[in-house]
Amino acid sequence: MSTPARTTPHRIVATYDLHPTDTAADTLAAAIALEQSVEVPQSLVDAVGLPPGVVGEVEEVDVGAGAGGAARARLSYDPSVVEAGGVPALLNLVFGNVSMMPGVRLVDLSFPEHVLAGFDGPRHGVAGVRALVGVHGRPLLATALKPRGVSVDRLAEMAGAFARGGGDIVKDDQNLIDGFETFKDRVRRCADAVDDANQRTGRRCLYLPHVTGPLPALERRFEYVARLGLPGVLAAPFIAGFGINRSLARDHDLVLMAHPTFAGGHFISRREGIDHGLVFGTLLRIAGADISIFPNAGGRFELAREDCADIADRLGAPLGPMRPAWPCPAGGMSLAHLPRMCADYGHDAVLLIGGALIGHGEDLESSTRTFLDVIRAESNERLEPPQPQREPALDAEAPRVLKHRPEFEWTDRPSSAYKDARNLADALAFKGVRRVELVGRFGERSSTDLRYFEIEPGGYSSLEKHVHTHIVIGARGHGVLVLGGRRETLGPMDVACIGPLEAHQLRNESSEPFGFFCVVDHDRDRPSAP
């Protein structure tokens, strides 16, 4: 039985192909609607009385309209959960539990505009990466540093030769995984080799190291790559998770090239899982990939040409305010595949050729030229000056020491009033407080901020608490630290540590100014009243 279509402009619409076994398609669709939104039976939904729209709704079931004779079902969901939880919440909502139901495949998604605006999407995208390399009118040529096991010298040589030959992007193989100290050495040497080549050619080949590992090692690697001035990373969202790489790439303004390792389960069965185009197109783009690597038709893996075309379409199609991302067909591609790849994907594609390029001949530099010439013959190359490598975070010419001046002022750092009193509840009232932002608001890339606060006689800070911690160092005069109802005096060079969710206040009960340094996390939660 089919359910007729409805319209739902303000909801997330997920389309599934259903291969029900012992039930009707619309019964299965109704079960999915409950499972994905509230995970209780309809009887309980009726008994508790939920607000309208919370439960998923079956918009349409069209028996036989899906792939391979499946019923095609359109369901709509309340987007508030995705507004709150981002990409991880989206995956849970549209395919969380139902991923474990036989015969259910997610084949399409559509979003209200305001939900799309809430996703970050690619930070650089097609235009951003083109600006970095200054190459227009043709696909980009990429390769991988491999095989694991060769020396770092050899890897650096390869990276340099590819760059000298005019290659656009050289990434680490995803099997290059090592301890942090080895990683630092290897990445720096490959980066230096590419830098040298770039200075020789006047062009800009991008080197993207592979970053992986559990936290906090992963964060440290992203930071190291950014500090070297490299433009981006290769990362594995299907292993590392859909939230993490994007956050770290955004924090460090890095190009994010997504590797498909461990993705197979999500699409390989054509009865279950998620449509290829959704996985490598829509979902990776929403999750912030600038470049999405996927196994090309005709290579070592078995995607069909139409699957690949769908991926490329979804990476480039209008999707709210989100930038287009690069399709990057790969996996057993060779010189002979290049003309077809150019024809299939057009100019806005990164063509990734690993083993076949490295193994093409003794001289990787001239092999790279050979491969590029084939691409050029199929396109219309136009070169512009590449974007210069990023500046170091701190201006080398700027004074690096903030000099202390009389009355606890500092060079280049103005005093300001503490908080904006108009936005504060009475519970967070304060009095007579001056603030100097010293470190953290001036591009320092420090994970910690340093402020100086000074409270005039009779004044006090807000009585408040928060998850983040404080370290307080007394600097001028004497004050009182109220902490969990206890009072302790604080004088110059005394140190206090205020723990998470401990209610605290600093008071000046003396007749002289009371000043102190306060160390806090750069990313921190808002204070609330105790």
Added chain:
Amino acid sequence: MSTPARTTPHRIVATYDLHPTDTAADTLAAAIALEQSVEVPQSLVDAVGLPPGVVGEVEEVDVGAGAGGAARARLSYDPSVVEAGGVPALLNLVFGNVSMMPGVRLVDLSFPEHVLAGFDGPRHGVAGVRALVGVHGRPLLATALKPRGVSVDRLAEMAGAFARGGGDIVKDDQNLIDGFETFKDRVRRCADAVDDANQRTGRRCLYLPHVTGPLPALERRFEYVARLGLPGVLAAPFIAGFGINRSLARDHDLVLMAHPTFAGGHFISRREGIDHGLVFGTLLRIAGADISIFPNAGGRFELAREDCADIADRLGAPLGPMRPAWPCPAGGMSLAHLPRMCADYGHDAVLLIGGALIGHGEDLESSTRTFLDVIRAESNERLEPPQPQREPALDAEAPRVLKHRPEFEWTDRPSSAYKDARNLADALAFKGVRRVELVGRFGERSSTDLRYFEIEPGGYSSLEKHVHTHIVIGARGHGVLVLGGRRETLGPMDVACIGPLEAHQLRNESSEPFGFFCVVDHDRDRPSAP
């Protein structure tokens, strides 16, 4: 053709079931060995000359020995990549690219002892969670707070009623996803309701809130849960990634209950993906889950009883030094299923019943008693005093201010020599440096450490660089900051910020002691010579 067995005590062995289409099983096995370790053709391996062991090796191919007539192939891999990269590197190694090959299913894994010792595994495990609740000799009863859409009052009421009825674990539904301020309010109110109930019963029901979201929101939620004194969290490793939840749970000493949302793709096809037992048993246990929720046979999802038995076996079987974890069968379970669940899983299981328990009657407290009575009838309950709720991170009675004393010493904080000179290369030489660790080494749960350093006249710190940053605050006398080859003087209350990878040194060229505070990340990389 079959390949005979070999032995490889020092390598990771992965067993695959192969359904090759147009090739022989041992050819496919050899292709997997290359794909997963070096991802280049054998010809290139031969040309470059790799160290022994780097390339994956086919240990055995037994045609027809796999499930459904598949060939069963045992391959061995160099473990060094996993030693360096942990669980994410393991997934990439044993099933990264090959996950995208049709007809290849990962069915078993074995590890050398030293590799197992490198995984953290469950932090609490079966014994740890039993100690928290003080319940022995029977399975634990768990429920979920749902449905999404009911008021926070109602959720808190449910949590309290379940705890008063004697329930052991109440977790958020994985659909409870909201903004941080709403999350804080909801979690605190549910925690308070469970606390009140626990004080009434003298027992300890555990409340595990659902944590999700991209970084850094996810970190903040883990921290909030820990600060409330809650014992653990519900998290989604198949969405958030296999590295992240374990790191955060370990940092905060939390029980990690793993939800299977979005896991389906990994196992649902029986020709591809990963064996159910490996996914929910071995992999989640290695990745640190204390409790692994999976869809039970006979519920809303279609796992077979033998799949479920295999999961439970793998969660409990000897696995190096790793603690056993709890199987948590779930998904459409009801009162009628309980005797069978008790028989199937024995005492060391968490039986999760959501909708059927919540919808059982008007009074959740007495429904919980009814369900528990069924479990008790099938087992041999023995109660011990539960572990008291965790202490706040800081002792409320301890002095909270470190008092500055003459000569820049502090109460409760001894001075020590700077670094251990014996482990330092000449390049990192230093002279005449005293250090006082002020904050970060004493259980403060601060993400930042504070140290005081003092350099005697003529002394200097190491000339070094690192990824982490420094904030330096002058405190005593005058010194020189050497930063990237420039020199700046630093006196009391002057502030300097040393960026990532900037070579720096602090020198005392005066005739008085030079002292300064130094703020650094608690988790930081080792310095190296410039």
